[in-house]
Amino acid sequence: MTAELTRGQNHPLSQVRLVIRISAATPVVAGITLGDDQGHVPGPEWVAHPGAPALPGVEAPRQAAPEHRVAVDLDAVPERAHRVHVLLALPAGAGRFGGSAAPFVAVAGADGTDLASFTLTGLDAESAVVALELYRRQGAWKVRAVGQGYAGGLAELLADQGLPQARQIAATVHEAAARTLAPPVPAPTSPYDAQPPGAAPTGQRPSDPYPPAGAPGPYAGQAPVYDGQGGPVDYTHPRRRTTPPPPPPTAPPAAPGQPARPVAGDATGWSMEERLYNQVWGMFEDLARTTAAYRSAVDFADTRMERELDQALADPRTRISGQADRAREAARAKHTQLVDQAREALDRDLAQLAAESDVVEPALPAAYAGWDNPVWHAYRVPEEPPMAVRLGDVRLPESDRLRIPMLVRLPLERGLWIDSGAGGLSEGTFADAHELRRLAMDTAVAHAARLLAVHPAGAFTVHVVDAAGAAAGSLAPLVAAGVLAGPPAVGAAGVADVLGRLTQRVDLVQMAVRGGAPDALPPGFDPAHQLLVVNDFPHGFDDRAVTQLRYLADEGPSVGVHLLMVADREDATAYGPLLDPLWRSLLRLTPVADDHLADPWVGHAWTYEPALVPPGSGVLQQVLERVAEARTKSE
Template sequence: MTAELVRGQNLPLPHTRLEVRVSAGAPVVCGATLADAEGRLSGAGQVVHPGAPRLPGVEVPGTAAMEHRLVLDLDALAPEAHRLTVLLALPGGGGDPGAPAHFGALAPPRLTVGVPDGDGIATYTLTGLDTESAVAALELYRRQGAWKVRAVGQGYADGLAAMLADQGLPPMTAGELAAAALAAAVPTAPPATAQPAATPLTPGPAVTGPPPPRTADGGSAAPTTAVPLDRATTDPAATGATARPPAAVPGATIDYSHPRRSTASRPAPAVERAAGTGPRPPAPASAPAPATAPAVPVAGDAAGWTMDERLYNQVWGMFEDLARTTAAYRSAIDFADSRREQELDRALADPRARIGSAGDAARAAGGARYEELSARARETLDRDLAQLTAESEAVEPALPPAYARWDHPVWLGYRPPAEPAMAVRLGDLRLPERPELRIPMLIRLPLERGLWIDSGRGGSAGSLMADATELRRLAAGTAALHAVRLLAAHPPGGCAAHLLDPGGSAASAFASLTAAGLVSAPPAQGAAGVTAVLDRLVRRVELVRMAVRGGATDALPPDIDLADQLLVVNDFPYGFDDRSVTRLRYLADEGPAVGVHLLLVADRADAAAYGPLLDPLWSALLRLTPVPDEHLADPWVGHAWTYEPPTAPAGGGALARVLGELGSTRR
């Protein structure tokens, strides 16, 4: 199975005879550099390019083209070659006036590392490029006698010469070598009229978010529209997204970047340049100057037909940037630690060097190098996080009610929308590297799975410190807030709520919904009340499913409400017999497709008597918590995200306003 890498991610290579396949939206020049263990080039002879396309163990194409195939034999590389970097450059510098000036004008190039004429091992799509005309795309490097591949994606606005200078060549040598490589590639490159540059195809107005999460216990976790996933990946459809595939255009290449946002307002996430060693030192003073500082972030800086859609995509992009820049930082720290251990092992391999001043000096040198690499990685991380923080501060005030926190002033002017919102906010997500930077956790509407508010002790510090009664109270209150937000995201009459509280333990939490007339009837109590509500909703699901399949929706009985239905169940499985449990499972599985959605408050331990019978139910629901918890895991780079649930606004002004507006439309 081919792995899809993200920037900064690495992967072991099971083979040493490989090929790298490159696909770009316009002719590009492809080459490689062979650096030492420090990532430095000793001379021009370590650069493989169209003018000198072969060195032992590596062969590159001799012309610029839209498709390339590099042949590698890592065992045949010179012993001093520890890092092979695959580079791409636009041929404009070689005298081709028809070539694009920068990668931002093209669909993102895609690289695949695989066995010759066989299966792929890893792929990497170079998204996020803008004014760069050269890029260090992939790096294959030795580590403890084995080879790995790392997705780098480090672009250079000043072109191939700046890239070569950054790897240690003198500026004059780098400039001459870059000019020779580009000139050698251009004369035999296809004319610009023979292969028009591909037109990036962008998705339609509905754009998916990140893949959904799963929980540590195997249940589904967060969909990620700014959401990570829990302990395992699931079908991206679980996000509730309805992305439309772009129409096929002859000669065009699909732009796999998602979302397609402007990169002018944000630097690309930090990427370790040499096998995770952290940022390179500044280039010599005579080398081309780096790109200028990023522009001030602007709310709505993303693709989309409406402002809500652009903000949704921008939030998704903030989540992705935070995930990647943190992954790059952690990778750099891991590398620095591993390098320190390797250096100490080599220095102390001789037993005579383990004592005395030689051993102390080796330890001190290893520690100093570790601190240097860690400090440079932290500096890059802090820079990227500062930019993301600035963007968050620009985006939060511009969010519409459905995306906003409960303390946002936008709620004070709330009016029921004319159409359902694109998504709703279920809380916030953060990482320990910058706890104060919170990314909204958005989930697309309509819901494609139900929500489960876990009232048990999930292992977080908050749940372990609270007693069982307090956790149940918090869970019921959180469910009420989610229910109000879901109702507020629909137009009048667009969503009806039903409450099941068999033991009456959540009467105070649901009192505001009942008093505002937002539920069809008072919370159903006891086994009889549970059975009546479930039977009514199951009948609706069955009739609507049959009508849809038969194309006879106009023949539905008049008592069938075609508006979305939200079933809120508190303290499950109290009050449920076997038949009711089966019906609830049916609603969780079949209800979302016909507009019946489940919001369940439960402690899984309370349902332990049902054994594996309820495993499909937990897996079908998106698990949330009433207290901050680290149960959401990102399948892209393995982060454990901290989820923070919504909290009631201070003073209740905003919530009272929303309840009053919703109640007035139902009276």
């Protein structure tokens, strides 16, 4: 699987013979520099460019072109070289990277397997950029997405790598690239490009009786008609959409010098619900990307300052002189300048995302909206389930006020675990254990009520197991509205009864599906999705009940049986590693804000905040009453 890197992210390389593919919207000059363990390039003999393309283990392209393929053999790289930098530069006078689409680089093995890729977004006035860095760490090679651009061009880039006579070398590179600039490839012509009225469509010869690939067949949308003489057979699915989805709404024109005003639903999709879902995920990715860029820039500034301070202190003769003091001041000033520039770019992106959030949040449907959204006051039981449901919000430390809805696709593919223990929370997050357990159950009730509300009447059934009867207060809204399948099960006998019925249900559905007879279920079988809410696990559970619960967590989601468990993992320590697979199979959520969610994309630690009903609000009771009323009418 290809690792899609963001700026600053690294990835281990499983192969040493590599092919680096470079793609840009305009011709670019690709070069390679070899650096020591500090990243310094000792001299021009460590630079591969169109004028001197060959170095041990690497060979640079010999001309400027929109696309390049660079072969690298890391085993052949000199032992002194610990870093291999892939550079991109625009030919002299060609403008800036911000004037065209972002360049793209990909690293593949010699067998063609893609290992990592990186899109160099965020470039503006820069005309040269360090795209990738292959570096050796403890005998193993890794790739890092750098994306560090230089408005001063290739000369500034080479000077930053410590290369003597950087301007002369940059001039040599541009001169060699100008001599070998690849000519533009003329667009292919075809005798069928210009056609008189009544001629065959473009790409189809007049004598060709079949349409071009991808075109709708002559019988699209209707059953094929046979005249007994044979003819083409159209295999197009009669209900498959062959037209593109409707375009998103157009944003109103922005004032001169101002960014475009955001619009709700400004994403692809067949419906407004799908467009809003894609837009929310786009906001999540944008926030992750801009934060990763900011952190990478700060790390770069820190590394650069440390390197410059080390250089200033390296010579004992100038270590305590005024020259060293000036060098230290210059290094710190440059560090402050770089960090301020990165923060300015981050603040600009955050302001744009905040403006988009202000527009998107009021437009969200009930399934995506927070409990404080006015959409719940006009709630009506839906006729179809949504494609996703909101379980809370996520945010990052750099953007504390910007919260992104956490949307999870339906039907749920894994169970939910509301962690009621203080041991797994960040230090100092919460102290009162009893209050934390109450909040955990309140969170579970809010999630269960939302799942009931976003499904059609009778399409979702909720069972509750409260062995000790400790959650009566939190369960009161569900019990009073009469939306549960039955009274909350208490005691060991109640636990065994509910688990036995749901386990039998999973077995029946699985046997029917595997036997190819999903319609052969017993009469009176409830086809609705089932949600089991378990409070204070493992209280009231014997070994058989624990085994059944694990079975439901593993096999239930595939047949419409879902688990919502409120538990403190420390209460189940007596089971040892037996329950480790259970905890790993569930999506862990917390009743209070906690930074325990890590996305595999860039590795950020996101702070999760549960979607709770505002204190004193009656919206939950109002929604549950309408759910109960709709269920009564449908029975």
